Amino acid sequence: MKTMRVNPKAIIRSTLLAALFSLTAAQSWAEEWVYTVRPGDTLSGISHDYLISTDYWPKVKQLNGIGNVRHLAPGTRLRIPLEWLKQHSAIVKVIASRGDVSLIDANASMALTSNTQLQAGQGIRTGRNSSITIEFADGSRILILPNSEIKIESTTRNNDTGVTTLSVQVLKGQIENRVAPQQPGGRYRITTPAAVAAVRGTTFRVSADDGGDVMRSEVLQGKVNVTGSSVSRNVGAGFATLAKTGQPPSIPTQIPAAPDLSGLIKRTAVTDVNFSWPAMTNVVSYRAQLAQDASFNTPVYNRLIESPQVTWQALTPGNYFMRARGIDEMGFEGFNASHAFVIIGPPKTPKAYSPKDEATLPNPRPFIAWSQIQESNFYHLQIATDQAFSQIFLDIPNIVNTNYKPIEDLTDGQYFWRVQSVSSDGSHSRFSAARTFTIHGNAQ
Structure with missing residues (x-):
């Protein structure tokens, strides 16, 4: 050989x-x-x-x-x-904001609302339980989470070529980036005092701790190039790196997988909703977010929790979207798991039809009727001998039809009645306005 x-x-x-x-x-x-x-x-x-x-x-x-x-x-x-190339300053637009969100400018400071236009040199600060989503000329978006501050360093676009250059500095807090695919030559950079993240088209997060001296970058889709102290790391989807001022970025490590939210309820009438899911290994805490849009442009809540359970309180009826992710001991946040659910409002209140209000009836078993409610499965009827309904004479909770006739004679006297609709999950409407009738054996 x-x-x-x-x-x-x-x-x-x-x-x-x-x-x-x-x-x-x-x-x-x-x-x-x-x-x-x-x-x-x-x-x-x-x-x-x-x-x-x-x-x-x-x-x-x-x-x-x-x-x-x-x-x-x-x-x-x-x-x-x-x-x-010819370059023109490009406007940055506020897509949605919630809570205490303010513009930081050399000349002024003001609250930010949807459709506000921003430009290079201006900054954004979010307070507690506050967030904002901004959009650049190429469709790229940044969600700025609570207690964060960024500065738009530059934003230009060549309208003929479509080449866009963007640079945003994260001073503190966390942002989530959805970068539109860039034209050849386009640049999208996120900077902190510790490192620079450059991408062409991807979904990733950047956070800055300790006054910006520590930067974490987690990649969900695509690839991000993170550079610090003249050392670059290519971070692929499912990986993260940590950079400290004066030190090169760490070797990329895998981020936590998405939690399992498959067992969560999808429909409820309860306005204080408690969700819990299986605990994950190699995870020390979780982040849970709640929004009313599937894109999470305006999270209603953003919470860091120690265990895999969260309660969303005082929700109004409507559609909601929740996402959760695990956080490992390095502080790297993992893939999101999403869950859609709906808070259904109570059914409508039925209208009382018969007998007429203040009617005097000879029949000791009067026919009582009300309107049908489409979303109702049952009706709850109450008949009392006083207007405050403290003296309940009959309490019938599960009536299927829209009428009722007592099975025993009512004695002569005045009665008050009301009805409410009940859905299959137990939610119920308000009672109808009370009506009264009088049973009088000699009435004609």
């Missing part, structure tokens, strides 16, 4: 070339836009349409090694640095 000899210098050379290629590719991805030549294109025309000056065409020629500028072959891909 022949022994293959390996040249160590060749290995080193190929490794260096691979590293250089990787670095060049990363720089190209971050700093350049690629234009594909179309029939009839000229360098001066491309420069006029897309670049900050028509005079840049010689630079494009030199950078791309073009010999004959009169004959650009269709399909040729031209590399163009981002700083050569």
Whole structure:
């Protein structure tokens, strides 16, 4: 058998070339836009349409090694640095806000509401139980959680190319990012004093602790490049990294899986809803969020809890969306599990029909009737001898029909009656307005 000899210098050379290629590719991805030549294109025309000056065409020629500028072959891909492109300041729009959310500006401080427009240089601060979702020109969104503060460092867009550049600084707290797929050359950066996270299109979270000196980045979809102290880490979906000021980001570690919310109820009439789910291994706490929109643009509640159970109090009837995730001992938050449920309102109150109010009846077994309620399964009838219903004469809780006739004679005298509807889950309407009738054996 022949022994293959390996040249160590060749290995080193190929490794260096691979590293250089990787670095060049990363720089190209971050700093350049690629234009594909179309029939009839000229360098001066491309420069006029897309670049900050028509005079840049010689630079494009030199950078791309073009010999004959009169004959650009269709399909040729031209590399163009981002700083050569026309850029326009892009507006940032508030999609939704809740609670104590304020604009931080050198000139003013004001509360933020939906449809407010923001621009580079301005900041946002959220208070306790408060949140806000902002949207950039390319459709990317950031949900800013309670007790957080960010600054919009820059936001530009080239309307012709669609290239968007965004930079947001997280001063404290936590944000959740949904980044739209970027055009080649687009940049989306989240910065903290500890590190920088750069992406092209993904869903991820960034939090800043201890005055921004500690940054955590958790990736749910796509890939994020986190750089600190001249060291970069590519963090893929399902992984997280931690960076401290003056230290490189940690080697990515796996984040907790989503909790199991499959056993939670989906429909209830109770307004204080308690949810609990199976405990997870390697998890020390949980985050639970509640919203009335599936996108969680405006969470109603955002809570950190030690055990896998949460109570949402005083909810009004309507549709709700809950999501929960585990948090490990490093402080990394895991994948979300979502659960939709509805708080149903009480059924409507039936209307009393018969007998007429204040009627005098000769029949000791009067026919009592009321309107039908669609969402009702039963009716609850009460007949009393006093208007306050403290002296209940008959209490019939589970009447299926919309009428009732006593099975025994009522003695002569005045009676008061009322009825309420009851749904299958036990929720009930208010009682109808009380009516009165009098039984008089000699009445005609």
